[in-house]
Amino acid sequence: MNRRDAIALLAAAPVSAWAANLPQPAAVVSLGFSLYGMKSVPVVEAIKTCAAIGYDGVELCLFPGWTEPDQLSPAMRRDIRSTLQSNGMVLSAFMEEIYPLAPEQNAGAKHIRKAAALGHDLSSSTPRIETTLGGKPAEWESVKHEMADRLGLWAFEAAKCDAVLCIKAHVGGAVDTADKLLWLYHQVNLPALKLVYDYSHFQLAGLPLEGTLRAIIPYCAFIHVKDAKGDSAHPQFLLPGDGTVNYVAYFRLLRATRYVGPVVCEVSAQLQHVPSYDPLQAARQSYQRLSQALGEAHLPRQREAD
Numbered sequence: 001m002n003r004r005d006a007i008a009l010l011a012a013a014p015v016s017a018w019a020a021n022l023p024q025p026a027a028v029v030s031l032g033f034s035l036y037g038m039k040s041v042p043v044v045e046a047i048k049t050c051a052a053i054g055y056d057g058v059e060l061c062l063f064p065g066w067t068e069p070d071q072l073s074p075a076m077r078r079d080i081r082s083t084l085q086s087n088g089m090v091l092s093a094f095m096e097e098i099y100p101l102a103p104e105q106n107a108g109a110k111h112i113r114k115a116a117a118l119g120h121d122l123s124s125s126t127p128r129i130e131t132t133l134g135g136k137p138a139e140w141e142s143v144k145h146e147m148a149d150r151l152g153l154w155a156f157e158a159a160k161c162d163a164v165l166c167i168k169a170h171v172g173g174a175v176d177t178a179d180k181l182l183w184l185y186h187q188v189n190l191p192a193l194k195l196v197y198d199y200s201h202f203q204l205a206g207l208p209l210e211g212t213l214r215a216i217i218p219y220c221a222f223i224h225v226k227d228a229k230g231d232s233a234h235p236q237f238l239l240p241g242d243g244t245v246n247y248v249a250y251f252r253l254l255r256a257t258r259y260v261g262p263v264v265c266e267v268s269a270q271l272q273h274v275p276s277y278d279p280l281q282a283a284r285q286s287y288q289r290l291s292q293a294l295g296e297a298h299l300p301r302q303r304e305a306d
Contacts, residue, residue: 027255028302029263031290032057032092034224036066037267038279043067047083049280053287056301057090059130059264060122062115063097069114077121084122091123092262093166093222099134100150101143101174108150109157116161127163128221128262130196133184135174137232143174148187159192166221168196171204171232178202178212185219194221198266199245200228204235209245213253222262223254225290237268239282241289251297265290 033055038046043060050058060067072080084091094115098108112129119127135143151167158165169181185195197220202212227243230236240247254263265286271277294301 026260026300027258028260028300029254029294030056030090030092030261031287031294031301032059032090032262032264033283033286034059034061034092034095034264034266036061036063036095037265037272037282039066039272041279044079044083047080047089048087050283051087051089053284054291055089055283055287057092057262057264058084059093059095059262059266060091061095062111062118063095069118072118074121077118081122090262091119091125091127092264093128093130094119096129096131098131098154100147100154101133101135105150108154112154112157112163112165113161116158116163119163127161128166128194129158129163130166130168130222132168132170133173133175137172137174137176140174140180144180144183144187147174148184151184151193152188152190155188155190155193159190164192164194164221166194166196168198168224169201171201171228171235176201176232177205178207178215182215182219195219196222196224198224198226199250200224200226200237203228203243203245204230204232206231209250210253213250214257217254217257217259220259220261222264223259224264224266225250226266226268237270239267239271239289240265240286247290247293248296251294251299255297255299263290263294 033050035046035058047058062068096111096115098111115129116127133147155165169175169177175181181195185193195216197213197216199209225240227238227240227245228235229243267282
């Protein structure tokens with residue numbers, strides 16, 4: 001099946017009202033922490049820890065060695081779901097690693113089906129499945145149509161699973177600017193494809209916060225936050241507040257653009273590989289800074305109904 005066939009058949013696929021990007025009356029966010037930054041902590045313990053710190057939700061990482069769907073028995077899935085519910089926690093998103101330029105064409109769809117099934121086992125909300133796209137900046141012009149075709153097929157697969165595929169720009173990748181990300185989004189033009197806004201990657205390219213945010217937010221399923229310094233050739237990622245981003249101004253922009261959805265702190269692998277890295281301290285420090293900025297920006301927080 002090609003992308004044109006997928007578009008023709010999409011009307012028959014189940015897409016939730018959330019995924020249709022219906023207008024929202026006012027801005028409201030949930031504040032989450034990505035468990036990508038807690039690889040060493042068992043998932044149930046990590047959820048409880050994030051809840052105790054004050055977070056509203058978590059993003060689960062489905063990479064090998066983290067929370068792999070194939071390694072989660074029905075009993076383990078029930079335990080995770082019960083832990084989320086008993087702690088009043090949102091399942092913000094899933095972090096996946098599926099690349100449209102990979103030679104194995106069926107691998108991405110298989111990952112999407114497994115992530116969607118896990119999402120429905122853990123929560124009643126529509127699963128958000130996030131991935132970066134791989135490649136190199138110099139390859140963009142030669143691969144962009146292939147990327148769009150593959151993403152169209154994957155978005156169709158996500159729609160069949162009542163899930164949403166969420167793509168993110170990444171410094172050093174083929175899709176490293178807001179313009180490229182938006183080109184893919186509009187080229188695919190399917191409701192089950194959404195965007196993730198992560199300013200750190202645009203910051204490294206010298207792109208402005210307000211301009212990139214206003215361009216992407218209308219199509220955005222959720223937000224990753226972290227700081228960065230350096231440039232695209234020498235990127236260095238930091239915890240929120242350790243760089244130059246003014247999060248009060250950032251969150252005021254979210255309020256002005258009427259954003260509704262998760263804001264999720266992501267800790268880069270660069271920091272995780274530092275011998276002194278403490279995932280619990282990183283989560284606590286990030287929460288303190290982000291929750292304070294949300295309060296100063298008067299951006300309401302709300303846990304999604306589950």
